[in-house]
Amino acid sequence: MKGKILVTGGAGYIGSHTAVELIKSGYEVVIVDNLSNSRAEVIDSIQKITGTKPSFYNFDLCDAEKLSGFFKAEKGITGIIHFAASKAVGESVQKPLLYYRNNLNSLINLIDQMKVNSIPDLVFSSSCTVYGQPDKLPVTEDTPFKTAESPYGNTKQICEEIMQDVAKVNDDLNFIALRYFNPVGAHESAEIGELPLGVPANLVPFITQTAAGIRKELSVFGDDYDTSDGTAVRDYIHVVDLAEAHVKAMDRMIGKKQKRNYEYFNVGTGNGTSVLEVIKTFERVTNQKLNYKIVDRRPGDVVKIYANTDLANNELGWKASLGIDQMMADAWRWQKKVSNI
Numbered sequence: 001m002k003g004k005i006l007v008t009g010g011a012g013y014i015g016s017h018t019a020v021e022l023i024k025s026g027y028e029v030v031i032v033d034n035l036s037n038s039r040a041e042v043i044d045s046i047q048k049i050t051g052t053k054p055s056f057y058n059f060d061l062c063d064a065e066k067l068s069g070f071f072k073a074e075k076g077i078t079g080i081i082h083f084a085a086s087k088a089v090g091e092s093v094q095k096p097l098l099y100y101r102n103n104l105n106s107l108i109n110l111i112d113q114m115k116v117n118s119i120p121d122l123v124f125s126s127s128c129t130v131y132g133q134p135d136k137l138p139v140t141e142d143t144p145f146k147t148a149e150s151p152y153g154n155t156k157q158i159c160e161e162i163m164q165d166v167a168k169v170n171d172d173l174n175f176i177a178l179r180y181f182n183p184v185g186a187h188e189s190a191e192i193g194e195l196p197l198g199v200p201a202n203l204v205p206f207i208t209q210t211a212a213g214i215r216k217e218l219s220v221f222g223d224d225y226d227t228s229d230g231t232a233v234r235d236y237i238h239v240v241d242l243a244e245a246h247v248k249a250m251d252r253m254i255g256k257k258q259k260r261n262y263e264y265f266n267v268g269t270g271n272g273t274s275v276l277e278v279i280k281t282f283e284r285v286t287n288q289k290l291n292y293k294i295v296d297r298r299p300g301d302v303v304k305i306y307a308n309t310d311l312a313n314n315e316l317g318w319k320a321s322l323g324i325d326q327m328m329a330d331a332w333r334w335q336k337k338v339s340n341i
């Protein structure tokens with residue numbers, strides 16, 4: 001056993017895939033999740049894939065007393081991977097306090113407990129949203145932050161700053177922030193995947209739900225951008241590749257290989273793909289015809305972003321291996337399972 005890892009938000013989309021990869025790589029996993037955007041059955045699905053059932057606690061990390069009680073009951077945690085957070089960009093504009101309260105307090109409470117319980121290592125879910133629309137592409141980790149477009153994006157920037165400030169004055173605490181580009185796809189077993197509540201805001205779940213007949217039509221937000229086909233460009237990354245990056249980050253921490261006690265890495269493929277290219281790939285790979293129309297741009301969208309991943313490749317020894325075809329095939333396999341198609 002390599003260590004005992006608390007995975008917050010481990011019943012969620014990226015958290016559940018990471019729990020699987022952690023178990024496969026020899027870690028013990030304990031999940032805390034308040035099920036605000038996930039289901040308890042995911043814990044059984046993780047067991048189906050790995051043969052091991054992670055321990056599971058249902059409570060909110062913002063409840064400092066419960067969190068403290070948890071660490072008293074669950075002894076021997078060696079590291080934390082912190083996914084639990086609110087993540088809908090649009091909702092964050094409507095409910096900023098909810099986002100600041102949830103996303104900041106949960107991190108602060110966890111850091112308090114790292115100190116009390118001498119837990120040295122934390123991996124944090126950050127986002128490429130911290131860069132806004134960068135002036136130069138591909139975007140490297142040295143690119144300065146732009147003013148956040150949303151309270152959600154602002155919480156990611158502030159959380160990174162909190163970890164950086166804490167790391168400066170606590171030599172015994174180590175942090176790695178992973179800046180995700182656009183995670184899509186699902187585990188190839190179709191046991192776990194993304195389960196958006198209500199109408200999906202993100203492109204790929206909207207595509208798969210349209211193909212499944214749940215949504216009538218996909219709206220493509222703008223085709224007059226300065227890109228090859230006029231639609232916006234993103235760096236889509238398979239969620240299993242992303243999950244593996246977390247394992248590498250935790251390995252780096254327990255192996256004491258960090259160069260500084262606060263580090264941050266881009267986690268993408270390095271490839272930019274337009275919305276129309278995503279749609280065409282989905283149609284080709286799955287043999288489905290998608291009903292879509294071009295509509296106005298979505299306010300707040302960046303035109304084009306994709307990662308320079310050299311730092312993660314060289315320092316974490318990690319590289320994305322799954323391409324956009326696989327992402328679409330796996331996303332569709334998962335949708336078919338969920339929709340009984």
Ligand code: UD1
Nearest residue numbers: 087089127129201202203206219220221232275298301302
């Ligand atoms: C956004 C956030 C990201 C956050 C993620 C999670 C920004 C810049 N990025 O990613 O930080 O982690 O949401 O929610 O705020 N699109 C359509 N039709 C649709 C849906 C999307 O054309 O129905 C287009 C979008 O305009 C965009 C691309 O598809 O160009 C990807 O959109 P989406 O999946 O929502 O992700 P981001 O906005 O890139």
